[in-house]
Amino acid sequence: MRFAVIQFGGSNCDRDAHYVLSDICGVDCDLVWYKDRLSRPYDAVILPGGFSYGDYLRAGAIAARTPVMKEVTAHAEKGGLVLGICNGAQILAESGLVPGVFTINAYPKFICRKVHLRVETTDSPFTSRYKSGDVLQIPIAHKEGRYVIPEDQLSELNERGQIAFRFCDESGNLTPESNPNGALEHITGVLNKNRNVLAMMPHPERASEEILSSDDGKKIFLSMISHIEHAKGVTC
């Protein structure tokens, strides 16, 4: 099993994601400079947080058009897992790998703080280790994280259970105060139709050790690892 964390110019959570996967979860993980492309097969690709290309034009817009993203798209089309965190989520939305867009916060400032999320589906390779309705404490750090999608596509997302996480209060209620960036229907984690790509604004790699006050995010990585192990077991 091998993970790749892709580094773009301006990524700054790449080493945190690599540390959690290799040191905390104990899986092989390569840091891959985007110009070096995906030169070997990977079971999962992580697009980490940061400010690729200085967030020029729109956050994630330029990175989404780099050649390595064609390879990430091909990896996803073959069923490979892709997790985009924060800037990685913006890149996935700009690439069209998940529907909708993460745009400027309703109150247009950078927000960096712990928030609560509610697990909306456990039917995905990223959330299978949680229970539906679990409330997680994971930090956010973004200025362009407000999820927006046209009305017709929103109902499709809800019907297909493609919403992985919503902002909530500590009891799991969707109150206006618990939606830090004004995201549509509190959405902050979205799956693609095939459920093998997840874009999320909160940072699970910053909440994967109790010493950091929460390890609620660790199960996302452990769910991915279980999924890959199971898939390999089935094919062997």
Place this chain on the structure above:
Amino acid sequence: MIFLAKITIGLKEGMLDPEALAIRHALGNLGFATEELRTKKLFLVRFDAADAREAEEKAKGMCERLLANPVIHHFEVEVHR
């Protein structure tokens, strides 16, 4: 033949424009009462094309593939010699 495209990208009708709200608020602090304020981005792009029609098609392609995000933006293109 070299053309200049003036490409304007704006938010679709009804989309929240948080930057515009903040700017309008700041204008208010300076004593400028305003009824409405919207933000747009203007790109001036010079490039080669066989004729005005091809130049317009190229400029639209730039919008569709990078400059605008169709989920939230609309765009306007003007081409000049």
